[in-house]
Amino acid sequence: MRQTLLIAFPKGRLGDELVPKLVGTPLALDAGALKSRVLRIPTATPGVAVLLLKGADLPRYVAAGVASLGIVGSDTLDELDMDLLELADLGFGACRLSLCAQAGVTLDALRAKPHLRLATKFPRATEAWLARQGLTAELVPLSSSAELAPLLGLADAVVDLVQTGGTLKAHGLVETAVLGRSSARLVAARGAYLSEPGRIQPLADMLLGALKAKA
């Protein structure tokens, strides 16, 4: 008998957008299980279940072949740089990766600092941008609430994801540069896809079909 096929879904912002899109489709998540604390949720299709995972952990589950497919932000993919196939840009969850500083602080003012400190959850993307700009900076690695860093003097600015700009505004921050753009991507394990495309591709088509039907 074949094992249950697992799809890894992100918790948080992307997951909140994704799960309602699947209601009424063959991949709708079991509402009862979703309300509980379980992290493995059956779908409307027998033999297909969803794992709810933190975005930063999700690519590892897919790369190791535990989950056949996953949905994750391209910002996370770029940051982890794992060996995954990226089968589609799903379009939703669009946001910018931006350099943000207190209102009145310009990009030129940041450039002029002899010792620039940037707080971020995205050190790889930030390093790449600094290299493109010919700048050097001290990176302050944070895993959450990066908006506080410039307000409390931990850093001169932050590099963070911006979707509506509401959080930035609430903290008196403004975008001074856009480093890149991110959206949700459908990913698959290279090994599983190349050795069993007949098993993985139909599941990917089902997921893409479900998302398209609700678009």
Place this chain on the structure above:
Amino acid sequence: MPIRTPHFPDLLFGSASRLRRWEDALMGLLEAHGYRELHPSLVLRESVPDGALRFFDGDDLVALRWDFTVALAGLLARSFPVPPPRVAYAGAVFRRPAQPWEAVERFEVGCERIQPEGEPSGEADVELARLLMAIPGVLGLKSAILHLGNAALVRRPLEAEGLFGDLADAVVAALSRRAPHRVREALDGHPSAARLTAHAEALLSGLDGPGTLDALESSPYADLLKDERDRMDRALKALLPILPPNLELRVDLADVAGLGFYTGPTLRLWAPGAQQELAAGGRYDRLFPGLGRPWQAAGFCVRLSRLLDLAETRPDLFEQPQ
């Protein structure tokens, strides 16, 4: 950041015995087809790349053998005015792994087919593919998949567009992810963006049998790649009639792994359910000219360490030994 611990596995009785048996069987197969064994030194003094296990021998920086093809190429270029046409090897290479779970010491068996420059290479490529087709049976794999690709399908359009360096690397990385949308992102604003994105979509449109080659017709580079397509078509016509019953043949137009090294047809062996390819190779016509020898070459390497892991984790993929 990934946490990495050096992984130097010891082989216990079952794996040690399997390694010995598989090495003997594979070297026997290669010898029966005219491949003669060469054993390059375990310590290499060539320019040592990142990722090699390096140490000082007196004042000299040396490294444990990190790649058989490179080691053999150095040995052949130094020692032979005319290349031996068929060479085989078996042993360990030592390389810091890209993935944390991979071993530093890896056991391999492989072969190289070397020819003087200008000699037709199509038959040599088919010879190697036929040999690789026999390997699942020798190893006792119940079923396997052979992927045929061709590095020129990506190389030639990039060269024709004058795309080199970081931008070309970004396109290759996007193809490696099988993500045509990443090709579009990488080439945003470049004059070749529309053409190369359409080409990427053609290459990625299927991963199937011989019919996959038809996708090349929709590529803007269909004329440029006509010779490569004809060559793959001839190879398929030669291989399909002799395909063993437990082996599936697929055409993977978007195989870009090792694109910096491979110049033409590529071969990759998979088993259904295996997370990593079990053997890989292809044509690499630029290595020997770089060493001052006008020779062309192709070869493949069977990754015995991955097979040993697979035999432990997925014994159901193998026939039970008699």
